[in-house]
Amino acid sequence: MSAAQVRKDLGYLGQFGRPGVGYYVPDMVKRLRKVFGTDKVWDLAVVGVGSLGRALLRYKGFLKRGFRPVAAFDIAKSKIGKRFGGITVQPMSQLESTIKDKQIKLAILSVPAAVAKEVAEKLVDAGIKGILNFAPVNLSLPEQIAVVPVDLAVQLEQLSYMVNAADKRSPNR
Amino acid sequence: MSAAQVRKDLGYLGQFGRPGVGYYVPDMVKRLRKVFGTDKVWDLAVVGVGSLGRALLRYKGFLKRGFRPVAAFDIAKSKIGKRFGGITVQPMSQLESTIKDKQIKLAILSVPAAVAKEVAEKLVDAGIKGILNFAPVNLSLPEQIAVVPVDLAVQLEQLSYMVNAADKRSPNR
DNA sequence: GTGTGTGAAAGTCTTCACAGCT
């Protein structure tokens, strides 16, 4: 990134520095946090406690960035009541009431693709505003619901394309 | 995406359809697979068998997209020899020989941030060409090594920004 | 001197519109 690029981008969000002086970083971080919405901690619901869901529940890095899993749901009786990363897995029947009670706005959807759409709709009914979608399907929810898809196969494809292209430029193996 | 957009993008990669007729999909898929480098199956090494590494080893969706974990490495003695998703965890000391023997080109790096750089350098020495990096650090490797970073906190920030922005437009809770 | 904010220029990407093919 060029310096000019950074200045321009910041310019879209407001004025963050003082000409001739520079940026007062602590203040700037605070203001940018507000823009990103991470000036407050966001509570997360994790739906689907397969190995990926468990990994996310255990991941300690979220809190540092302003995100905190506070509830987990799964359909499997064998998982209900178990704790992962300090969160007790609840049955799907409690999804709506828990999300409403705790006023959870963001959910991580880590269920099998076959049931992702149906579960996503339940989340919307429960009042969820944004979904981080790990299932390889298009959810097509109401427009005001934010959905960010995460497809690791796509990232791997990007990698394989890059390696392929590099190899074509200089095939030195 | 508009139809024009798709035509333009395809145009950069070659000619895929016949004017007046359309696209012959099976052929097109084959040719695009070749462009992406997914006409062959890519073997993957998973380095760091924490909960995320285990989730990736178990994930069945990769094979459908042309990726196959074939080796796993970890530093913890308690994990070495255990099997996850059909792959036996090997000690780090075998990393170089296994990668060379099996001619593995792509690696998934799911180790703690503190050791990510050091492990990444070992991977490069072993002959890895591309790294899918889950550690929240900049690896700064030789230019010809492809690195794709995956930072879930970034995706969550995107989500929180979108929810925040939607909320500002119409604060109907 | 150092450093930000910002118009203007350059560059890139997307959309439009249509020629040419079946």
Added chain:
DNA sequence: AGCTGTGAAGACTTTCACACAC
């Protein structure tokens, strides 16, 4: 009629260059 490939126009982004502040 229906569809792709592609130059031209339009929209958007990045880079440049400099006024202005300390």
